[in-house]
Amino acid sequence: MVPPLAVLHLDTDLVATDKPPGLLVHPSALDAHEERTALHSLQAQLGERLFPLHRLDKATSGVLLFARSREAARHWGPAFETGAVSKRYLALVRGWPPAAGEVDYPLARDPELPSAGQVRVPAVTRYQRLACFDWPFQVDGAHPSSRYALVQVSPLTGRRHQIRRHFKHIAHPLVGDSTHGKGAHNRAVALWLGVQRLWLHAASLELPGGLRIEAACGPEWAALSA
Structure with missing residues (x-):
């Protein structure tokens, strides 16, 4: 039996859940x-109809x-x-990026299509x-160990795959990203940690007015x- 989703917040207008990895937000032609x-x-x-306000x-x-x-959707959607x-x-990203930074790099609107010829839209990530x-396993053959970093990320715009594409752009792709990452590192980290997943977690969001909703990371x- 499939376990119920955890409800993080519930009021008259909104409901928040802690989405597990591997679950679609809503039906998609891609899946x-x-x-x-x-x-x-x-x-x-x-037992009621709901309206997605954003996607993961x-x-x-x-x-x-x-x-x-x-x-409520018309009120909060904008x-x-x-x-x-x-x-x-x-x-979790490959390598050691600077202690802090901002990626201001326009992205093609649809990441599922070739970027060439597409209009690029503004995208900013801090x-x-x-x-x-510095984990003691070798991936590329040139170094005896492999470096990774845990980062906190704040996207200032909401483009599809924005975080994944921006970290690929600065040569620190997300671990576990089969589209924008590095397969050899994905496999090596999965073996080292005993977990195969995209290492990206939406830890919190805060709405205008101060409502803040948080989701704790999984045990992995x-x-x-x-």
């Missing part, structure tokens, strides 16, 4: 074979927010569209390095505690 989604599961749990990639875990009515919602993620790791993140 037409998937029958279970966060939207359908939470609607069944609450299927492989990403963490805070996911829904409106409980069309009116806050996500204009970047007025503050989001904080945790990610990050802070929380911890560095304990090895990365800063």
